Amino acid sequence: MKKVTFICDRSLDNQLNKLEQIADRSSLVNHLVHGYGLNSKLIVLKNVIAKDDEVLSFHSTDYINHLKDLNDVKDIDEHEDNEEEYGLGYDCPLIYGIFDYVSAVVGSSLTAARSLIDGSANIAINWYGGWHHAQRDEARGFCYANDIVCAINLLRQKFQRVLYIDLDIHHGDGVENAFEYSQNVLTFSLHKYEVGFYPGSGAITDVGRGNGKFYSVNVPLKDGIRDEAYTKIFNRLLEVLMQAFHPDTLVVQCGCDSLAGDPLGTFNLTLKGYGNCVKTILSWQKPTLFLGGGGYNITNAARCWTYLTSLILGCNIATDIPDNHFFERYGPGFDLDIAEGNRPDCNSEDDIDNCISIITGTQLICFRHYLFVQCDSKN
Numbered sequence: 001m002k003k004v005t006f007i008c009d010r011s012l013d014n015q016l017n018k019l020e021q022i023a024d025r026s027s028l029v030n031h032l033v034h035g036y037g038l039n040s041k042l043i044v045l046k047n048v049i050a051k052d053d054e055v056l057s058f059h060s061t062d063y064i065n066h067l068k069d070l071n072d073v074k075d076i077d078e079h080e081d082n083e084e085e086y087g088l089g090y091d092c093p094l095i096y097g098i099f100d101y102v103s104a105v106v107g108s109s110l111t112a113a114r115s116l117i118d119g120s121a122n123i124a125i126n127w128y129g130g131w132h133h134a135q136r137d138e139a140r141g142f143c144y145a146n147d148i149v150c151a152i153n154l155l156r157q158k159f160q161r162v163l164y165i166d167l168d169i170h171h172g173d174g175v176e177n178a179f180e181y182s183q184n185v186l187t188f189s190l191h192k193y194e195v196g197f198y199p200g201s202g203a204i205t206d207v208g209r210g211n212g213k214f215y216s217v218n219v220p221l222k223d224g225i226r227d228e229a230y231t232k233i234f235n236r237l238l239e240v241l242m243q244a245f246h247p248d249t250l251v252v253q254c255g256c257d258s259l260a261g262d263p264l265g266t267f268n269l270t271l272k273g274y275g276n277c278v279k280t281i282l283s284w285q286k287p288t289l290f291l292g293g294g295g296y297n298i299t300n301a302a303r304c305w306t307y308l309t310s311l312i313l314g315c316n317i318a319t320d321i322p323d324n325h326f327f328e329r330y331g332p333g334f335d336l337d338i339a340e341g342n343r344p345d346c347n348s349e350d351d352i353d354n355c356i357s358i359i360t361g362t363q364l365i366c367f368r369h370y371l372f373v374q375c376d377s378k379n
């Protein structure tokens with residue numbers, strides 16, 4: 001019997017509602033999960049606010065003290081040093097109660113991770129987390145603290161090797177940067193990589209540094225990628241990486257701004273594309289933490305994460321949206337599925353095959369080295 005924990009907490013909904021671009025997104029997810037009756041199969045966990053030292057497992061003391069100073073400030077202009085420092089400003093506007101917000105969101109991913117560490121679950125779901133751009137000492141890209149890095153640091157207290165997978169349309173730069181020199185955390189990100197597209201990092205040649213060289217894997221993609229090509233590249237690359245890296249646990253960022261119909265709208269995935277990736281991940285039967293992230297078509301985010309929750313539980317759910325608190329928001333079709341867009345796919349067959357051969361070539365060399373090192377150390 002698969003034990004799946006699920007973070008659901010109204011105080012977290014209130015915290016996330018402070019971000020206007022995703023206001024009430026988490027409430028829609030939770031009500032749709034409930035509407036499908038999935039919550040009766042989940043171990044629903046209340047949030048535990050992160051302690052300072054847990055947030056400081058990654059973030060700098062200066063940055064966290066700055067957030068504490070700003071916690072009761074309503075508008076950055078009121079604050080003496082209101083020029084954009086620590087990343088607070090345009091992309092990351094100051095939100096009221098910023099430190100309380102960060103402690104709650106980091107706490108949500110730590111609460112989920114703890115259930116994998118204490119063995120009360122083999123899979124943990126936290127759709128409140130996944131804020132992959134935040135750096136050690138600054139907010140970035142709408143991410144104020146990196147709950148993912150804090151959760152990986154906690155998981156590493158029990159699990160030796162962690163595989164991080166990032167499905168968001170944006171490069172998971174904050175997580176990659178945090179573990180750039182580590183060979184115990186392999187970061188794998190599929191993302192749009194084009195001049196002028198945020199954050200601008202994540203080229204195929206970006207493979208990590210020092211001992212961590214080759215343990216950052218980046219799959220740069222162009223506009224319009226569809227389920228079939230995305231699934232092919234995902235399965236082919238991860239087949240190699242799983243055999244070579246042998247992770248003890250996985251952390252998966254399921255940002256759903258790669259879906260067709262997202263206001264950023266440049267990828268063309270449907271629930272099938274995300275579902276194929278999650279099915280592959282589930283087949284490895286490793287302790288796994290699933291997180292949210294981007295996703296700005298609010299009802300599509302609810303559709304996607306509810307569907308993924310049902311896959312994780314092994315439950316088939318109807319395509320008709322069930323009665324729930326936000327039912328009318330799913331009109332006019334009231335359908336769980338998301339239609340594929342008709343934007344052209346700018347990724348040719350050759351582009352995809354090139355990506356696969358370049359990466360599997362590099363990674364194989366690296367992991368062959370890794371295996372020798374492992375063999376040597378055992379002799």
Ligand SMILES: CC1(C)CN(C2CCCC2)C(=O)N1c1ccccc1/C=C/C(=O)NO
Pocket residue numbers: 021091133140141142168169170198255257263264293294295296
């Ligand atoms: C402000 C929002 C978050 C919203 N948004 C879109 C959605 C709809 C219309 C604008 C963005 O591009 N944003 C950003 C703005 C500056 C920097 C980063 C992001 C997004 C990061 C992200 O999703 N990472 O996974």
Ligand SMILES: [Zn+2]
Pocket residue numbers: 168169170255257293294295
């Ligand atoms: Zn994103």
